[in-house]
Amino acid sequence: MATDTDTARIEGFGEVSRVRGIIFEYLSLGASVLGIFALAVLLVYVTIDAFDLAGTSPLWLLTYFVTLVVPFLAFCLYSARDREVTRRAVTVAGGGLVAVAAVFTAIETFVGQIPRLNWQLAYLFVVVAPLTGYLVYMGARGRPGAVGFGLVGRLIGGAAIGLAFSVLFLVFDERLWFLAYTLGIVPGLFAYAYGQLRNSSTAVTAALPVSLVGVVLAVFVRDVLRTYPTTTFIYLWTLAIPIAAAGALVVNARGSRTAALAAGGVPLALAAVVGLFGRAIGLGVGGPNALLVIALAGVPVAVYLHRVFDVGEGVTGLGLPVLLVGGALAGALVVETFGIPTPNSWVSGTFLTEAPSRNARDAGLYPAIVGSVIIIAMVAVLSFVLGVATSVFLEEYTADSGVVGALTRLLQINIANLAAVPSVVYGLLGLGLFANLLGFGFGTAVTVSLTLSLLILPITIISAQEAIRSVPDDLRRGSDAMGATRWQTTKNVVLPEAFPGILTGTILALGRAIGETAPLIMVGAATTVFSAPSSLFSKFSAMPMQIYAWANFPQAEFRYGVVAAGVITLLTILVGMNGTAILLRNRAERGS
């Protein structure tokens, strides 16, 4: 090993491999930069079109930059508490301004006009956006930043989940849910709680059957009973109260009973008052949806506030929402006072709440958003259940050898191949099987969700299998050695370990499902609908369908403005969905 000749050869070899290594490294870098750059340019232009930034006055940008972005960045720096980071951020922001302005002017002078961009926008996208991302990352590592982002995240996330619920209740019968909850879930929970309290295992075991009987009973009672509480009361009783109770229990587990009552009760009271009397006392908001949103955002926020005060660290971070709202208000005030023209953004309140129209300015995406949300919720449930069940069976239950093993391998190969089948083919399958043979109807939510579930099922199964396979065998053997049955091992050891990996696969697959158009066209989903669907068997449209139709409209306003706004909406919902799943996954990873 250590002779002279050997060393010489090794050195010579090292010389060559270093050059190749360097070339390889830079080629990989180049490839990734090219891909990301192309995507970034596309997204920048879509954003510019969607918010009409090209026509925005630089003064407007400057106003909000000063009132909103600068304080936010300052907050991040304050939270990071690192001189080095501050120095870097200031250098980048200042130097970037000069550099972008210089480079941009040079390109415009020597190369040619860059369409729909000016140097202010270029600065925004090239310097401010990445800098904000970096500082958010650095800020979140400090306690105030973590607290601030946690609070804002709970506010936004809770509101989004509340809205998603109210969308789902457009097609799912809330009265049936009310009965199922009252007759099934509540008695079941009672039985479970009683069993836990009195250490009676019979009561705990009875909880599930009691719930099931109650739910079945509810289906029959629904046909007979004609008088129900109003929707607001149903939401209050079936959703807001249990959430508040859960919040109170969480706080109570940390010790304080008064705080627990406050954490559950205050948001509940607020939600109930606004939901029931909001319109009547002239708040402008009210009704069942307001109740849902307030309850779902309020309870987590209250619980979080309690924890922050309990820990007593980074309490200043709670000022972040105030800072953001204050900044936005200040910006609006300045814009109003000095009469700075505001950009005519295509993404707006009416775009999200109105039906499609022939006039680009009136056009909205509401029915398609509702359609997509309902479809994706059903697809998530269906593909998760089916995918996890299949992968658990394939990994934990079937034999590896013999005839069964050979069959399993055949099945594996088929599943892997199915993942590569074009989506149009799944569309045909859905058309033939669900729409025609089983009679679920053309383009209904049921047909569309079943088709999309089939489409992503192979991906879900394969990734779930990988996750289950990566659980160390030692854990299984250990569990076996303790005398656990296979079901107990799967439930208590394998699935909790594999859960983060399974979620990752499902997230990726759902991202594909929400953007699919071809199978939707095949099963006859509508291009345009004018009102939100009212049942699972009414005709659905989905965001990609409507965006595709708009891209083909003769008017340029549709092809640029409205389509861009649609794309931004679709991406926002996708990112929101993935963000929720990633948070869940990270929490699961930390927990295990």
Next chain:
Amino acid sequence: MASSHDADTEGITRRKSLAALAGAGALALAGCTETEGEDGSDGSDGSDGSDGSDGSDGSDGSDGSDGSDSLSGSINIAGSSTVFPLMSAVAEDFAADNPEVSIDISSTGSGGGFSNFFCVGETDFNNASRPIQPEEEELCADNGVEYVELVAATDALTVVINNDNDFATEMTVDELSQIWQSDAAELWSDVRDEWPDEEIERFGAADTSGTYDYFVENVMGEDGHTDDYQATEQDNTIASGVEGSEYAIGYFGFAYWFQNQDQITPVAIDNGNGPVEPSLETASSGEYAPLSRPLFTYPSIESLGEEHVAEFARYFVSQTTNEDLVAGDVGYVPATEETQEEQMGILEDAIEQAQG
């Protein structure tokens, strides 16, 4: 989940909170209730019934006929992508006036709509940019689907060239046919000697499109359509293809050019009486021949038996003369009063047949 070690403290809170829950629930039950039937206009249940998804609501199914003041139900429309903008503009207004009627429109192409949806009884209307064809008639007859033909508007099929193309701004129908027939001319100079020695780049409608059928029938006739072209259902693709190459040519419905007049140049067509540019006037007067074509919609007679479908069909015909909508917003030629009266007559007969 709650752990058991501090069961005592939890128990009390839980009992208290359960009491609170029960109180609130009782309040909810006693205080604010509503009874189904009173709130038929609530939306969630009224439309359930007509969808037939909820068996128990069978009695509500007659909603449409007894409540003549408020229509409800769903209307399914598929078919031509050319008629799609017109139909969705009309549907938008109708849906705004009748919030209980849910209308959905799919842009499938005339042929796709007939064969996949209309003639198998899935849709109430099929839009078409050419009359229904014999094999489609057969399919409809096999499935027992009866229909009437209504003229929706007139379109001027527009042949477009690049803005830099200054030689081919006028063409005879014969020259057009030479460019598009099945053994098509390869070079511009093959069509007319003074035109340049450059290859012709063709962008046209896909063969599922009614535009394709109409173009073949009225320009090439027996000679058929060339395969050597970029086929698409998207007018947008045709326009950007033509915009991108000086020696390109394409054709599509008038609306796209009407809304994007700077992007590309229309060709004036000479049918023996001198070149005529496509426009709302020349199409309406019939001067722009042979490329001005009627657009159709085909309601199914069975569907017209339902009041909300019949009412929508009446509304549609009444809107075909609305200049703001048909010409201004969409870019087609509105029907004349006479045509409208005639179509209304056909429609009323069909409705009578369906409902009588």
